Amino acid sequence: MGAGQPNSGGSGEPGPVRLLGDGVAALMAVLRAAGREVIGPTVRDGAIVLRPLKRPDDLPRGWHDRQEAGLYRLDWEDRPTRFAHAAPAQGWKRVLHPPEACVGTAYRGGIASSAEGADAGPDGPCWAAPEASPPLRAFFGVRPCDLAALSVLDGILANPAAGYHDPAYARRRRDTLVVAADCASPAATCFCAGMGTGPGVGDSGFDVALTELVEGDAAVYLARAGSPAGAALLEAVEHRPASDAERAAATDQTVRATKAQTRALPADPRAILARATEHRHWADVAARCLACGTCTLACPTCFCATVEDATSLDGVTAARTRRWSSCFTEAFSYIHGGAVRGTRGARYRQWITHKLSAWYDQFGTSGCVGCGRCVTWCPVGIDITAEVAALSETRPSHRRRGPARRPVDGSATPRRRKDDPPAP
Ligand code: SF4
Ligand code: SF4
Structure with a gap:
C-alpha cells in the first residue's frame, strides 16, 4: 500500500470526489483489469463473509445484519446499499495470516524452507511451498474497525524494525491495495466509536475511502484517496468534486452512526x-x-498460531504447518x-x-x-x-x-462454600 496524500480526490482535488455512474462497478473493473484479485464482503451461508468478488453483484446489495451478544442474522430489503452491514463474520487476517499455511517441507537428505523463499530441496521439488509471490489483491469495502485491525497486525507481523517479521504475511500485505468504506449501519455489538477506530474512515491506512450515500432509489459514492496508488485508481474512473451538500450528508451519516452505538468499554x-x-x-x-x-x-x-509437523508414511517427507491457535x-x-x-x-x-x-x-x-x-x-x-x-x-x-477459594489459575485445592458459584 502506498503512503501519503490523505483525503484528496483524484486529479489533486483537495476533498472527496463524487463517483459518476456506478462508481463501485467502475472501481472494481479497473482493479480487475490491473490483474488484482478483488476480495470483499458477500453473502454466504447466511452471513456476510470475505471472498473473491467477480462482479459488483457479488457485494451484499440490500442485505443488512442484526448482531447481538450470541446472535447474528441477515435480513434483505429492496435497497440499493452495498455496504449497509457492520463487521463481516471474518476479519482480513484470514487472507493475510491464513488459518492454515505450509511453512516448509523437509525431504530426506535436505530441507526446503519455503518460508525463506526456496522452493526446492536437494532431492526434489517442495510439493507444498507456500505462495512465494502471492497474487496482487485489492481488499474492497474494508470497515474502519478492520482498517485499525490491519494496522495492529502490521505492527506485529510486518515490523522488522521492532524485530517482528513474518515474511509470508509481509509478502501478502505488501502489494495489497485497500479500498475502505465508512460504516453507516453499526451493529448493536459495535463499539468502534469508543475505541477511536470508527465508524468513519480516518486519514490513513487506506488507498481509497468510500462513503455510500442513498439518493432516492440509488446508492451514490463519494471517494477520497489516501495514497498515490489510490489517487491513480480514482483518476481511472469518472468523477467530479463532491458538492458541499454531499460532504455534509457524509458527515451527518457518520455522526448518526456514532450516536447509534450503545456499547462501550469502561474508561481505562x-x-x-x-x-x-x-x-x-x-x-x-x-x-x-x-x-x-x-x-x-x-x-x-x-x-x-501453533506449528504441527506431519511425516509421510514412507518417511520421505515431513511437512510443517502453521495453524491458528487459541x-x-x-x-x-x-x-x-x-x-x-x-x-x-x-x-x-x-x-x-x-x-x-x-x-x-x-x-x-x-x-x-x-x-x-x-x-x-x-x-x-x-x-x-x-x-x-x-x-x-x-x-x-x-x-x-472465609477461606480463600481456588485461585483463578487453579494452582491450589479449592475450598468451596455453600454460596460459591460453580468452579471455573
Ligand atoms: S471487539 Fe475487540 S476483542 Fe472482540 S473481536 Fe473485535 S477486536 Fe477482538
Ligand atoms: S471461548 Fe470465547 S467464544 Fe467460546 S464461550 Fe468462551 S468467551 Fe465465548
Whole structure:
C-alpha cells in the first residue's frame, strides 16, 4: 500500500470526489483489469463473509445484519446499499495470516524452507511451498474497525524494525491495495466509536475511502484517496468534486452512526484489569465460557498460531504447518508438567488482559478495535464490554468472609462454600 496524500480526490482535488455512474462497478473493473484479485464482503451461508468478488453483484446489495451478544442474522430489503452491514463474520487476517499455511517441507537428505523463499530441496521439488509471490489483491469495502485491525497486525507481523517479521504475511500485505468504506449501519455489538477506530474512515491506512450515500432509489459514492496508488485508481474512473451538500450528508451519516452505538468499554480498562486479578467475576465468566476459542478465531487482531509437523508414511517427507491457535485451549499454555492456565477463568483472564492491557506494553496499542465480533459470535454471549464493566465493580471479597477459594489459575485445592458459584 502506498503512503501519503490523505483525503484528496483524484486529479489533486483537495476533498472527496463524487463517483459518476456506478462508481463501485467502475472501481472494481479497473482493479480487475490491473490483474488484482478483488476480495470483499458477500453473502454466504447466511452471513456476510470475505471472498473473491467477480462482479459488483457479488457485494451484499440490500442485505443488512442484526448482531447481538450470541446472535447474528441477515435480513434483505429492496435497497440499493452495498455496504449497509457492520463487521463481516471474518476479519482480513484470514487472507493475510491464513488459518492454515505450509511453512516448509523437509525431504530426506535436505530441507526446503519455503518460508525463506526456496522452493526446492536437494532431492526434489517442495510439493507444498507456500505462495512465494502471492497474487496482487485489492481488499474492497474494508470497515474502519478492520482498517485499525490491519494496522495492529502490521505492527506485529510486518515490523522488522521492532524485530517482528513474518515474511509470508509481509509478502501478502505488501502489494495489497485497500479500498475502505465508512460504516453507516453499526451493529448493536459495535463499539468502534469508543475505541477511536470508527465508524468513519480516518486519514490513513487506506488507498481509497468510500462513503455510500442513498439518493432516492440509488446508492451514490463519494471517494477520497489516501495514497498515490489510490489517487491513480480514482483518476481511472469518472468523477467530479463532491458538492458541499454531499460532504455534509457524509458527515451527518457518520455522526448518526456514532450516536447509534450503545456499547462501550469502561474508561481505562488497563487500570480496571490491574485491580481485578483475583476478582470474583472471573469465576462467573468461567461458569459460562465453553472454552471453544471462537472469540479468538473471530477477532481480527488475534494472531496466535501453533506449528504441527506431519511425516509421510514412507518417511520421505515431513511437512510443517502453521495453524491458528487459541489461548482458550488447555494445550496452549502447556509446558513440562502441565498447563499454566488450567481453568477457563484463567484463560479468559489471560485473553482479555492481553487484549486490553499487556498489548499496550508489547505493541504500544490496544489489541481490541471494537469490532464486536467476539460478542456476536460467542455462543453463550459473553460480552467483553460487559465483563470489563463487571470487573470494574467492587464486590465483597471472598477473603473477607472465609477461606480463600481456588485461585483463578487453579494452582491450589479449592475450598468451596455453600454460596460459591460453580468452579471455573
Ligand atoms: S476483542 Fe472482540 S471487539 Fe475487540 S477486536 Fe477482538 S473481536 Fe473485535
Ligand atoms: S468467551 Fe465465548 S467464544 Fe470465547 S471461548 Fe468462551 S464461550 Fe467460546
